[in-house]
Every structure is written in C-alpha cells, then in structure tokens.
Amino acid sequence: MSLELFNVGEPIADTTAPADVEIGERWSERKFRGRLVNPANRRKMSIIVVGTGLAGGSAAATLGEAGYKVKSFWFQDSPRRAHSVAAQGGINAAKNYRNDGDSVHRLFYDTVKGGDFRSRENNVHRLAEVSVNIIDQCVAQGVPFAREYGGLLDNRSFGGTQVSRTFYARGQTGQQLLYGAYQALERQIAAGNVEQNARTEMLDLIIVDGRARGIVARDLVTGEISTHYADAVVLATGGYSNVFYLSTNAMGSNTTAIWRAHKKGAYFANPCYTQIHPTCIPVKGDYQSKLTLMSESLRNDGRVWVPKERGDTRDPREIPEDERDYYLERLYPAFGNLVPRDIASRQAKNVCDEGRGVGPGGLGVYLDFAEAIKRLGRATVEAKYGNLFDMYAQNTGEDPYAVPMRIYPAVHYTMGGLWVDYDLQSSIPGMFVIGEANFSDHGANRLGASALMQGLADGYFVLPATITEYLADGPFEKVDDSHPAAVEALQGVQSQVQKLLSINGTRTPASFHRELGKLMWDLCGMERSEESLRKALDRIPEIRQEFWTNVKVSGDWHSFNQTLEQAGRVADFIELAELMCVDALHRNESCGGHFRAESQTPEGEALRDDENFAYVAAWEWTPENQPPVLHREALEYEYVHLAQRSYK
Amino acid sequence: MTITQGGPHSTVDQTSAKRGMNLTLRIWRQSNPSVKGKMVTYKVSDISPDMSFLEMLDVLNEQLIMQGDDPVAFDHDCREGICGMCGVMINGQAHGPQQTTTCQLHMRSFKDGDSIDIEPWRASPFPVIKDLAVDRRAFDRIIQAGGYISVPTGTAPEAHSTPVPKKDSDAAFDAATCIGCGACVAACPNASSMLFTAAKVTHLGLMPQGQPERDDRVVNMVHQQDLEGFGGCTNIGECSASCPKGISMETISRLNHDLLGALRAGARPKS
Amino acid sequence: MAKTNSVFKKVVMAVSGIIMLLFLIAHMIGNLHVFQGAESFNDYSEWLRSFGEPALPPRTLLTVIEIVLVVSVLAHMWAAIALWRQAKRARPERYVTKKSVVQTYASRTMRWGGVIIGLFIVYHLLDLTFGAANPAGTDATPYDRLVASFQNPIATTVYVVALVLLGMHLRHGIWSATQTLGQSNRRRERTVNAFAVAFATLLIAGYLVVPAAVVLGLVD
Numbered sequence A: 001m002s003l004e005l006f007n008v009g010e011p012i013a014d015t016t017a018p019a020d021v022e023i024g025e026r027w028s029e030r031k032f033r034g035r036l037v038n039p040a041n042r043r044k045m046s047i048i049v050v051g052t053g054l055a056g057g058s059a060a061a062t063l064g065e066a067g068y069k070v071k072s073f074w075f076q077d078s079p080r081r082a083h084s085v086a087a088q089g090g091i092n093a094a095k096n097y098r099n100d101g102d103s104v105h106r107l108f109y110d111t112v113k114g115g116d117f118r119s120r121e122n123n124v125h126r127l128a129e130v131s132v133n134i135i136d137q138c139v140a141q142g143v144p145f146a147r148e149y150g151g152l153l154d155n156r157s158f159g160g161t162q163v164s165r166t167f168y169a170r171g172q173t174g175q176q177l178l179y180g181a182y183q184a185l186e187r188q189i190a191a192g193n194v195e196q197n198a199r200t201e202m203l204d205l206i207i208v209d210g211r212a213r214g215i216v217a218r219d220l221v222t223g224e225i226s227t228h229y230a231d232a233v234v235l236a237t238g239g240y241s242n243v244f245y246l247s248t249n250a251m252g253s254n255t256t257a258i259w260r261a262h263k264k265g266a267y268f269a270n271p272c273y274t275q276i277h278p279t280c281i282p283v284k285g286d287y288q289s290k291l292t293l294m295s296e297s298l299r300n301d302g303r304v305w306v307p308k309e310r311g312d313t314r315d316p317r318e319i320p321e322d323e324r325d326y327y328l329e330r331l332y333p334a335f336g337n338l339v340p341r342d343i344a345s346r347q348a349k350n351v352c353d354e355g356r357g358v359g360p361g362g363l364g365v366y367l368d369f370a371e372a373i374k375r376l377g378r379a380t381v382e383a384k385y386g387n388l389f390d391m392y393a394q395n396t397g398e399d400p401y402a403v404p405m406r407i408y409p410a411v412h413y414t415m416g417g418l419w420v421d422y423d424l425q426s427s428i429p430g431m432f433v434i435g436e437a438n439f440s441d442h443g444a445n446r447l448g449a450s451a452l453m454q455g456l457a458d459g460y461f462v463l464p465a466t467i468t469e470y471l472a473d474g475p476f477e478k479v480d481d482s483h484p485a486a487v488e489a490l491q492g493v494q495s496q497v498q499k500l501l502s503i504n505g506t507r508t509p510a511s512f513h514r515e516l517g518k519l520m521w522d523l524c525g526m527e528r529s530e531e532s533l534r535k536a537l538d539r540i541p542e543i544r545q546e547f548w549t550n551v552k553v554s555g556d557w558h559s560f561n562q563t564l565e566q567a568g569r570v571a572d573f574i575e576l577a578e579l580m581c582v583d584a585l586h587r588n589e590s591c592g593g594h595f596r597a598e599s600q601t602p603e604g605e606a607l608r609d610d611e612n613f614a615y616v617a618a619w620e621w622t623p624e625n626q627p628p629v630l631h632r633e634a635l636e637y638e639y640v641h642l643a644q645r646s647y648k
Numbered sequence B: 001m002t003i004t005q006g007g008p009h010s011t012v013d014q015t016s017a018k019r020g021m022n023l024t025l026r027i028w029r030q031s032n033p034s035v036k037g038k039m040v041t042y043k044v045s046d047i048s049p050d051m052s053f054l055e056m057l058d059v060l061n062e063q064l065i066m067q068g069d070d071p072v073a074f075d076h077d078c079r080e081g082i083c084g085m086c087g088v089m090i091n092g093q094a095h096g097p098q099q100t101t102t103c104q105l106h107m108r109s110f111k112d113g114d115s116i117d118i119e120p121w122r123a124s125p126f127p128v129i130k131d132l133a134v135d136r137r138a139f140d141r142i143i144q145a146g147g148y149i150s151v152p153t154g155t156a157p158e159a160h161s162t163p164v165p166k167k168d169s170d171a172a173f174d175a176a177t178c179i180g181c182g183a184c185v186a187a188c189p190n191a192s193s194m195l196f197t198a199a200k201v202t203h204l205g206l207m208p209q210g211q212p213e214r215d216d217r218v219v220n221m222v223h224q225q226d227l228e229g230f231g232g233c234t235n236i237g238e239c240s241a242s243c244p245k246g247i248s249m250e251t252i253s254r255l256n257h258d259l260l261g262a263l264r265a266g267a268r269p270k271s
Numbered sequence C: 001m002a003k004t005n006s007v008f009k010k011v012v013m014a015v016s017g018i019i020m021l022l023f024l025i026a027h028m029i030g031n032l033h034v035f036q037g038a039e040s041f042n043d044y045s046e047w048l049r050s051f052g053e054p055a056l057p058p059r060t061l062l063t064v065i066e067i068v069l070v071v072s073v074l075a076h077m078w079a080a081i082a083l084w085r086q087a088k089r090a091r092p093e094r095y096v097t098k099k100s101v102v103q104t105y106a107s108r109t110m111r112w113g114g115v116i117i118g119l120f121i122v123y124h125l126l127d128l129t130f131g132a133a134n135p136a137g138t139d140a141t142p143y144d145r146l147v148a149s150f151q152n153p154i155a156t157t158v159y160v161v162a163l164v165l166l167g168m169h170l171r172h173g174i175w176s177a178t179q180t181l182g183q184s185n186r187r188r189e190r191t192v193n194a195f196a197v198a199f200a201t202l203l204i205a206g207y208l209v210v211p212a213a214v215v216l217g218l219v220d
C-alpha cells in the first residue's frame, strides 16, 4: 500500500467493558461498577444532545427525566421529523414470543454473523440483552405495534434470520417508534428539563482542556451563529449515506456534525462500510433527488426474478414460469428471498450486469406478488403491505397488484461512524456518539430491523447508564465565549460560511453533490476494486478544489438560506468521500457491505481475510494535506466462532 | 433529460424526451416574516411527468441560483411522504390535487401548459418564515400540552402483560399515522388544527396505556390549540379530505366526546 | 376557562340549535292547522296563549317558549360570532387561490345563512306575532295575517328564501351537532348525513306547503 494514502498509528482498544466476567454478565457488571451521579448534582449538570431521531430523541428524554439539564438540537422544524421516521420494516427483539428458538444469545449470534465478524462481541451482546426492554418501553408509551387477534404482539421475520423476532407497526415502524420518543421528549420539554433548539445546525465542536464542552451552531432561520456549552456533548446525528447523493436518506441527512467532530480529533471508524438495500424503487431520470425504499419485509412474500434471456422486453406477466429465473431461490435454497441485504443487492447487480435487468436502463429486477396474492388473497396482502404498495404506485404510476414491482439496490445505511468505546464515548473525552452516527454494533453489515433496536438501546438504556461515569467527575469548570477555544471555533465557522458565500462561481452546490454521488456509486459503491478506488482518489481532490473555487451560493448568511446549508454539507461530504475511499482501498478484503472485487470466493461471495483485517479501522484526522492516520482496534471472537458466512 | 417508462414492462422511451412539459408557476415570495409577500411568475420547461413536485421546484431553484436570484425557500426532508416537513398550497389545495404529500405528488398530475399557483400554508399560528416555508412549532406545543403517555424510561411492564384488542390497536395506528404536516390547518376554512389534535387524542385514547391521562390530555391539548390561535372546528371536513394520511373525521367526534366527558368529570386545563 | 374553549362554544351551538330545532318541529305541525281552516288555526293560537289557565297565568306556555327561544338564539349567535371571529384571527391573510375539496354549499353558507335566518326571525315576529309588519295589521287574527302575508309576493319570497336557507343550515347543522356532541363515527357518518338531508327536506317541505297553499289559493 502506498504510504502517501495513510499512516499507521498506535493500535487502540476498548477498555471499558469488564472483560473479567462472562459476556452475559458484562453489561450488568459495567452498570454496577460505573460511578453514579446523585440527583442533586444532576441538576447542576448540562448535556448537549444533537439530533432527535430514535437515538437522540430517546436519549434527550431519558436524560431530562433523570434530572440533567439537556439542550437538544435538530435541523428540521420539529423533532418528530428526524429520518428515523422513515424506517418501515420493524425492530428486532429477543422476546421469543413465537417460541421458535429465539433467545438473547441467538440474536447476539445472528448479529455478529450478519455483521460478517467485524463488530465487537461485547457491544452486540449488550444490544441483544437490552432489546427486550425496548419493546416493553415502547408498548408502555402507546406505540401501536401490530397485534394478533388475541391482543398480543405480532412478529414477522426479516432478512438474515430464521426466527420471527421483528416487531412492526404496519410499514411505518420507525414512525411509530419515533413518535413514542418524540412524545417523551416533548413531555420533558414541557417539564422544563430539556431546552429545545429547532432548525439549528451544529457546525463545530468546542473542546476545552481536552474535553468536549460545547458546540457552535447556526440558527437556520435567523442565520445567527452561536455557541452552546455543557458538561458533555452527545452526537446522534444519523448516517452519512447521502455522500452518494442518491440514497434512501432524507435530503437533509448529513455528515457535518460527525465530520467536524472528526476534524476536531474524534476517530472515524470503518467509513467504507455502507449498506446497499436491495429493495428500492429504481432511478427514473437524472433530475432524481432521492431514492425510495420499499421495506425489505416485502421479501417475505414477494419473489425476486429476472427473465432468463437477456434483453427480454416482454410484459412480465407474459413471461412463462420456465423462462423466469428466481435467482435468489436458486442460489440460496435455505434462505431464498430472505438472504441478507448485501447478498441480495449484489446478486441483483450481477443479473443486471449480465444484461438481464428490467426497466429503464436495464437497472431493475422484479419483485413479484402474483403468487402471494393467489396464496393469501389480495385482502391479506393489502393488509400487510398496503401502504408500501400505495407508495410504489404513487412513485411509479404503476399498479403493483397487477404488475410486478421493479426494484433495484440503493445506498441505505452506513455502518461506519465515529469510533466509540463500550461506554459510547468517542476518542474525545466527554463526547458521546449514539445511533447510526457511531460505528458500534453492526460490523460490516447491518441486519434488517437492527438499527432501530440500536438507536433506542443507545438512547434509552445504554448512554444514560454509561455517561454517569464521565459526569461523576463534573460539573466541570464553567466555559464561556471568552475562552480561546470557543473564539477559535466560532471564528472558524464564520469564516467558512463567508468563504462559501464569497466564491460566487458557476456551479450550484447540488451539481457538485450529484457529481460526487455518481462517482462514489460507480467507484466506491456495491463493488470496489483497487483500480476504481484509485480512480476515485484521483478525482475527489479535484472536485474539492473545484468546489472551493467555483461553487455558487446565493443570498447571505444572516437569513434563511437553504443553499448555504446545502453547500456546507456538500463540502463535508467531499472530504468524507476521500476518507471512505482510503478506507475501502486499505481494507483489501471483502466483508459484509464492503465488497472488493479482488477478494471473492469462486462462487462470487465476499471473502474475508481474518488474518489481516479482523480489526476496526479507526481513522484520525490530520491537518490539511496530511494523510490520515490509521489506528487498529483488534477484534476478538470468544463466543461466536469465526466462520465464512453461508446462507446456502 | 426525461426518461419515462413506456408501459408496464418498461424500456427507455426515446420519444419521451420530447414530452417534457412547459409550465407557468405563480409562487408566493416573501423574504421574511415582517414584510409583505406577493405572487411572482416563473416559467419552467421540459419537466418530466415522472418528476416529483419538489424535484420540479429544484429545477426552478437551480435556474434561479445560476441567474444570481434568490431560490424559492420550501421545507422538505424525507421526500417519501413520511416526515411531514413538506407542504404547500398548490392551486388552492393543500398538497395539491391528489391526497398525498407535496413530495409524493408527481408531475404526471399536471398537463403541458398548465399554470400552477403555489402558496404557503396560511394560518396565524403558522407564521411564514420565508416564501413557502412556515413555522409549525405550534403543533409541538400542542403535543407538549399532553400528547404523550407519562412513562419514565425503564419502568415499563412486560409488553405482553396488557393485551390490546386488535381492532383498537389498528384504529389507534390509523390515527397515529398523522405526520404533523399541517395540511389540515391549511385546508380548513377556519384554520383549525382540530384534525391534528384529534388524531393524537384518538391514538392515545384507544390504547389501554393511554387511559389514566385521557381526560387531562384532551382538555389540555384543546386548551393549547386555542391559545395558539387556531380557529375552532365547525365540522366542515376539508381537513380530512386534504390529509395525506387520510385521518378520519371520526377522530374529531372522538375528541369531542372525550372532551365533554372530561369536562363533566371535572378535568380542567393546567394553566 | 372552559367557557372560552372552542369546543365548548360548539356545544353551546349544538344544544341551542337542537332546542330551536325541536321548536321548529312543533311549530311546523302547528302551522299545518291552517289546512283545518281559520277557526282551528286561531283556536290553536288561542290555546297556546291560554294553556293551563286558570291554574297558570295567561301566556305561560308561550312566555316559557319565548324565553327559551330567546336564550337559545342569543347563545347560538354568541357562539357563532365568537367562532367566526376566531377563524378570522386564525387566518388574517387569505389565499390567493383556494379551492374546496368536500365543503358543501350548506356548510359554506352556515354563517351568512345563519345571519339571514336571524333577520328573518325578527321580521317574522313583526309580521305574524305582533303584526307590525303585516299587511293585515296588528288587529287581524293570526290566520288573516298569515293569509295576507302570503298573498304578498315579496313577503312570500322572503319566507321561501329564508326557509331554503334554514333547510341548508339544518342539513349541515344536524351532522355537525352529532359530530360536536361526539356521537358520530365512521360507520354512522353516512347515516347521519342521509338523515340530515332527509330531515331538513321534510321539515322545510312541511313549512313550504303553507305559503304554497295560500299562493295556489287552497287556503284563503
């Protein structure tokens, strides 16, 4: 590997999980050993929570309830709009209500295996343990989960597992869970425990004496740039899939908060691990601004196929059974249409690369419900998937009850994120990172219905229990705007904003974002190779250069200026893209969502290299034009034995 | 620029490039809450019927930015009909001619040569921030007044300890799908937020977990929506017909029923 | 505080509306006495005034009815005007373009319709109760006043217009009252609406036969 790309630094390790007890005991032991903060002292301590998705919303509510002074920030108008609201399929929990052999241990095992052995056993085990409490908590909040006629909770199965452990609320699980957290948060706001900062974007982190002590944020309505201080800072700002421009994330989803924290010293772990979701509505044209996901739960009853012949343009209903290739059922008889996402996505790409894809540009495969409708009746299918079918019809103008849906993979989730220890503390003391924004639990691939579980586990149960250890040393010395670190952070943000407005070039921020996204999809997408990544690494600095000399942002900074918001986010995506490519290039193996063309089994499956890559790659930012520094955190598997993943 | 599908088994349709629509847009421009706004006319051309309404506005905005003009501000985020952030009046209808969100409205609902009027939601509790973007935080304050179940983290009983009849939980879900977009207020001739409030009251009121606070919830939420300055509901029904999630008029009846019961039982607003 | 609650105002309207509605049913039936001839009608009118005598003072029933009605009308109007003003405040800046999706003509005319009905009531009382505005004058019998009124095309038009508006007012009002009192649900919605239409039509038809009969010369 060429040395200019990166330097290798000291290895790191997570030392906060009590390794001296059995894995099943570690979480309770950790909670027991951690110091507490007494209620009278909590009132004297403040915590900034950036983000109000499942992770941030639940954390802010819980910390507020515990008696801390919480300051909550988000960029939309209401906390209820965080992108968690869009999650459709469901949330996992090891309740074993189906009596089908599920257990905490099995959820733990499935998640480690599903993550292709690139996650920490300790974290995953804790996640599985806490999962059962989440369901109890949400039911008590009034979340209207799907129920059976007997009045008990219903479950469905999801990709990558053979048990039914997914709880759901029709196709709107994320929405309902988020509203539960949102309502809890609003209750704390009403009680005066949480201060709200709507339409406020975090633009930098303030570090004082080595501790995270505040943020610089811009009020998106008035444009005012201000500082906010606290004893600890929690980032819950979601994933960075929008580096690909087209993704299933919301238009506003960004990397800005975590990227700027990274530039202030937080390690960024496994940035190249991105998840491509197999069931999205295919792209229609170059004006397209986002991709719409169709829940993976559709694979429970829908059958995926393409014509056997390439270039077969007949109406799908006229293609006879024996001229169809149900390729997932053919290749993976045990899991069939329910193989994990990375496999389903890559196989879709393969058949399209063979020229057997359907729809515009041949970029699509069929997801067919004809058989399900025959077997279950239209009414049942409608009850299960009605809203998804409506969404598809709305988007495409086609009737999925009559004609098979067309689907294609799209970027959906980022397993990478800021590095955190077992306590969810980043490499900057006092800064905690939760939800999709951290890297913690999913390894190289996330199983369906596990992100909601992780977000709520972090926010309701884990962070509130671990942050006390840090706060037990507080309250820390007061900081205000006169502190040099605050002055520097504030000025940095102001000058960047002014710079963006002053360039006055010839291209819109969106046009840079589209170019970057296409490049990342083509060269660092579902399949990466040394060649493609090197090409990307040649091109990205040029894009960055052009951006900073030729972007055009109209308006001013002291008013509501959406182009300015967008420009700042695109600037960060460009820098992040470079690190993603470095990470993808250095990880010369395939694992989970990271598929290197050079590293595959004869059947074309991801081939891991455990000898050399069983580690977390935690990247340290170095000043401009210096290569990033790689810190390795070795991964050890005591309980789940390293094995080639197989879903045959 | 336009790729459209030709028929159920679609291929790239060559002629569709010529099918792009030319439209005249009349858009409400208002640079900040304190100045008066007005309608300004713009033209966009070569709009694909497969574009979403917001993508059409993106096209306009890119043009405006390149001309050095101020792009039209509008709220949006998920662009898949679930976050509730988007929403404008399109030709006098909240979210436009179809019962969906603005982001899910597609240009195939319009014809070449159409003229489209685009305005922000209008209600004094929703002041205009800029152009088409309005401040809907009044909705959050209605929720703060009681739109929750008080259950501190970690104190919940086992989920199966309280069965909920499927009928109730399904009906609660239907009401709980409200995305807080504000179209109901925008469409209501009285600018009433009744459907929004009723949806939440119905969702929580149908769950056994919501019973202990049921009376106080409805009294406080209705009190708050009056304080915010929303109009009173006179059962006109524009709200429900414009609601992208199809929240039914039944929820309003339920709210009224609960409110009368609560007042009779002596519940009074907190403040 | 409960008094300033917007829903409370609606309840006041619904309750007062229903009281007025009950009166209207009774009044319509009373009016149909014209078909039994002048004597019967005048007797009925007299009976109203002398009900319960001598145990009760004269005009007891009528006075009670009048008080209840006046209170109802005032309460109803107070609530209507308060809600109207609230709605105005809630949307000071109107839409440049606004289309309605389901709003019926009836619900759109509630407010102006209500005002017109109110004015009509005043006129009607001056006309038939007090006779001040009646062609036959204050001294005529109720029957004569009635016939005199409807022989006048202008007066008849005023009655017909007011009755049609009242019909629409009730068509929406009955549905609205059911909803306001929390008695509607998705299953009942259609029934309530159908009932509202049928009821309003029947009631107004019951009223209209009287002027129609006079105009057609069936009653004179």
Ligand SMILES: Cc1cc2nc3c(=O)[nH]c(=O)nc-3n(C[C@H](O)[C@H](O)[C@H](O)COP(=O)(O)OP(=O)(O)OC[C@H]3O[C@@H](n4cnc5c(N)ncnc54)[C@H](O)[C@@H]3O)c2cc1C
Residues within 6 Å of the ligand: A050, A051, A052, A053, A054, A055, A056, A057, A073, A074, A075, A076, A079, A081, A082, A083, A084, A085, A086, A087, A088, A089, A090, A091, A173, A174, A200, A201, A202, A203, A236, A237, A238, A239, A248, A249, A250, A253, A254, A256, A257, A293, A412, A413, A434, A435, A436, A437, A448, A449, A450, A451, A452, A453, A455
């Ligand atoms: C379409 C879709 C479907 C999905 N379906 C499922 C599913 O079925 N099951 C499952 O388990 N997972 C699913 N996922 C994944 C899961 O929804 C997400 O990973 C998870 O909800 C992320 O939650 P979060 O709290 O970390 O972040 P988010 O919900 O994204 O919240 C981010 C928050 O941070 C704020 N924010 C961001 N940047 C800034 C900034 N710079 N300054 C201030 N505030 C900021 C935002 O305002 C927002 O409040 C799905 C994801 C998508 C996109």
Ligand code: HEM
Residues within 6 Å of the ligand: B234, B235, B236, C010, C011, C013, C014, C015, C016, C017, C018, C020, C021, C024, C073, C076, C077, C080, C107, C110, C111, C113, C114, C115, C116, C117, C118, C119, C169, C170, C172, C173, C174, C176, C177, C178, C180, C181
């Ligand atoms: C004085 C004049 C009147 C005015 C200004 C008036 C106005 C109104 C208004 C504004 C409403 C509410 C509209 C709505 O629900 O959409 C209403 C409702 C109603 N009105 Fe009237 N009205 C008047 C007279 C009457 C009369 C004479 C009756 C008759 C019998 C009546 C019966 C009703 C009923 C039953 C309702 C429904 C109450 C509810 O919504 O809960 N109104 N009226």
Ligand code: HEM
Residues within 6 Å of the ligand: C027, C031, C045, C046, C048, C062, C065, C066, C069, C117, C121, C124, C125, C128, C129, C130, C142, C146, C159, C163, C166, C207, C208, C210, C211
């Ligand atoms: C064709 C239609 C109507 C006819 C023929 C009619 C006839 C009469 C007559 C004859 C009287 C006088 C009774 C008396 O003094 O003994 C009267 C009184 C009255 N009418 Fe009507 N009426 C009609 C419609 C209405 C309507 C639509 C309303 C209300 C909205 C109404 C409200 C009243 C009231 C309030 C009184 C006074 C009753 C009282 O003094 O207690 N009438 N009407």
Ligand code: SF4
Residues within 6 Å of the ligand: B177, B178, B179, B180, B181, B182, B183, B184, B185, B195, B196, B199, B239, B242, B243, B244, B245, B246, B247
């Ligand atoms: S009730 Fe419907 S229209 Fe009103 S806010 Fe909710 S979803 Fe939007």
Ligand code: F3S
Residues within 6 Å of the ligand: B187, B188, B189, B190, B191, B192, B193, B194, B195, B232, B233, B234, B235, B236, B237, B238, B239, B240, B252
């Ligand atoms: S349109 Fe308005 S009047 Fe009531 S029924 Fe809906 S809120």
Ligand code: FES
Residues within 6 Å of the ligand: B075, B076, B077, B078, B079, B080, B081, B082, B083, B084, B085, B086, B087, B101, B102, B103, B104
């Ligand atoms: S942008 Fe989220 S609902 Fe339209």
